[in-house]
Amino acid sequence: MAAGVEMREEAPRVARLHAILWGIFSLGGMLAAFLLPVMIYLTGIAYPLGLWPLNGSRDPSFLVMGTLLGVLFVFVTVAGSLFHGIFRFQSALTEVGLLRLKKGLEAAGYLIIFAGIILLAYYLLVLNPSLPAL
16 A cells, blocks of 8 residues: 555656656757757858948857857757757657667766756856956
8 A cells, every 4th residue: 555655656756857858848949949040140141241230350159159148048049959959869769669778868868968068058158268257
């Protein structure tokens, strides 16, 4: 009887975590769909064609990474896209026949996401040449 009570309490917790991860996945997809094209337009199209009012003395990365708000924009865009992409990739791998490796793929995927977000934050806050000193 006690084992049944424990099982019932743990099932909603696992379901809640699963729902949160799928929510982050869908948020990452939305960010990738809406914000990534804006970043590509600013640095790859608007600046080189002279559509953005900025003199030629700075590199185009200054458009999005020259202020803290721009750094936050880049962080949210890249981190969301990374989470969405890795989550989608591991789902695709399990659907093509690697279902028995699902736990390992999930662990490797979350490790890549965690390491990628830490490295991205380190680059944006410490190594970013466009950001003024904090």
